[in-house]
Amino acid sequence: MRLMTSIVLVALVAACSTKPTQPTLYERLGEQDGITTIVDNLLYELGGNDTLLPFFAKTDIGRFREKLIEQLCQVSDGPCEYTGDSMAQVHAGMGLNDSHFNALVTDLVAAMDEADVATGAQNDLLSRLVPMYDEVMNPDAYLEPGTASQAP
Amino acid sequence: MVNRYLNRALLAGAVLSMLALAPAWAGSKILATSAATQIEGAAGGGLVPWAVIGGYGSEGEWGGAASLTRVGLPDFQLGTAAVHAGVNNRVEFSFAQQTLQVDNLASVLGSPLDGVIEQHVYGAKARLWGDLIYEPWPQISLGAQHKVNLNPAAGTVLGANSDSGTDWYLSASKLYLHALFERNVLLNGTFRYTDANETGFLGFGAEGESDPQFMVEASAGLFLNANWALGVEYRQKPDRLNLGESDWRDAFVAWFPSKRVTVVGAYTDLGKVALWDDQTGWYLSVQINN
Numbered sequence: 001m002r003l004m005t006s007i008v009l010v011a012l013v014a015a016c017s018t019k020p021t022q023p024t025l026y027e028r029l030g031e032q033d034g035i036t037t038i039v040d041n042l043l044y045e046l047g048g049n050d051t052l053l054p055f056f057a058k059t060d061i062g063r064f065r066e067k068l069i070e071q072l073c074q075v076s077d078g079p080c081e082y083t084g085d086s087m088a089q090v091h092a093g094m095g096l097n098d099s100h101f102n103a104l105v106t107d108l109v110a111a112m113d114e115a116d117v118a119t120g121a122q123n124d125l126l127s128r129l130v131p132m133y134d135e136v137m138n139p140d141a142y143l144e145p146g147t148a149s150q151a152p
Numbered sequence: 153m154v155n156r157y158l159n160r161a162l163l164a165g166a167v168l169s170m171l172a173l174a175p176a177w178a179g180s181k182i183l184a185t186s187a188a189t190q191i192e193g194a195a196g197g198g199l200v201p202w203a204v205i206g207g208y209g210s211e212g213e214w215g216g217a218a219s220l221t222r223v224g225l226p227d228f229q230l231g232t233a234a235v236h237a238g239v240n241n242r243v244e245f246s247f248a249q250q251t252l253q254v255d256n257l258a259s260v261l262g263s264p265l266d267g268v269i270e271q272h273v274y275g276a277k278a279r280l281w282g283d284l285i286y287e288p289w290p291q292i293s294l295g296a297q298h299k300v301n302l303n304p305a306a307g308t309v310l311g312a313n314s315d316s317g318t319d320w321y322l323s324a325s326k327l328y329l330h331a332l333f334e335r336n337v338l339l340n341g342t343f344r345y346t347d348a349n350e351t352g353f354l355g356f357g358a359e360g361e362s363d364p365q366f367m368v369e370a371s372a373g374l375f376l377n378a379n380w381a382l383g384v385e386y387r388q389k390p391d392r393l394n395l396g397e398s399d400w401r402d403a404f405v406a407w408f409p410s411k412r413v414t415v416v417g418a419y420t421d422l423g424k425v426a427l428w429d430d431q432t433g434w435y436l437s438v439q440i441n442n
Binding site: 006009050051097098099100101105106109118120121123126128130133134 | 179180181182183210211212213241265269272283285286329330334335336376378
């Protein structure tokens, strides 16, 4: 009986310790390759978006791509650190309104669809990005005077 | 009566085809966040108006919708042809022509009453503050629905004291991302200040009791993905005519194949309507957006 109990206990402990850990969002997005695909898809979407394209007229697309990959990697609990400017600095002076924000979200969803990201992972990423809304839309409230990035 | 239905079908058909043939332009709102149309014409679920401003127009844009809705019940057919437009995601204007066809009204009341009760609903709604998705707090809107009952005889016979009235409502709506089973969840609560009997089909107010009352309405929806949602609604109703007027409820499936089309199917339980018990049946609404 005692032996039986020990075996059951050992089995239980083993079962607990080998239980697979929940994959991070970073892993569910396909890690670095998956995030790169999402960002490239997004750039393709933006290229066809007459509402948003003008905002990128002076943007260094290579840098934008690199920083966005970094940011999505960090936001999704990946092994990266976002080294770009703050959301307030990046969006200062653009005069963005909700139609622009909605258009970007729509393009991001299309980019994730194209990359076959599952609905749950899409929702997870969106829920982590949406808290940036206020800083993107009201950058002046987050900036000390004169700190806006001059060359985004 | 045939002419009336023909006229309505022609009007709705004309509006739907105008919208369908309009240039391929769509507002910027996220798919499905225009909501559907509730039975009185406002943007909402099937029974309950939401704080959402109708149409896909975001800030600096406008959007409109035209819809036909049919509720088939054992003793009634409820039909609504409605249009609404939202401007700047700030204000919404709506119009609905509703008909409640009563299969055996004249035989029950024994009077020369029309078998169809028609009602017009003129609606307006303004978003006071908040955003459905992006801000931590719900979107709050204030709305009004002015209703004119064109066939008030039935309501008068049963004790109503007016053939028109205005409902006021305050709604709070919020879409919670990644909230349940990793899915997005929409919650809505509405307080309505009303003196309508059976939403106005049986007139407004009652002899000796004409002060409006506050009613509670609620909706909950789960988005399976970007295109499909399941949900339930509840609408409390007063009982001024002492007929045992029931609260209404439904369970719905909403389909958003594109920003152009919205389809809602539901199972509705309208309980006791006037003299008829157990009015449960199917609800179908087809909506075209510009």
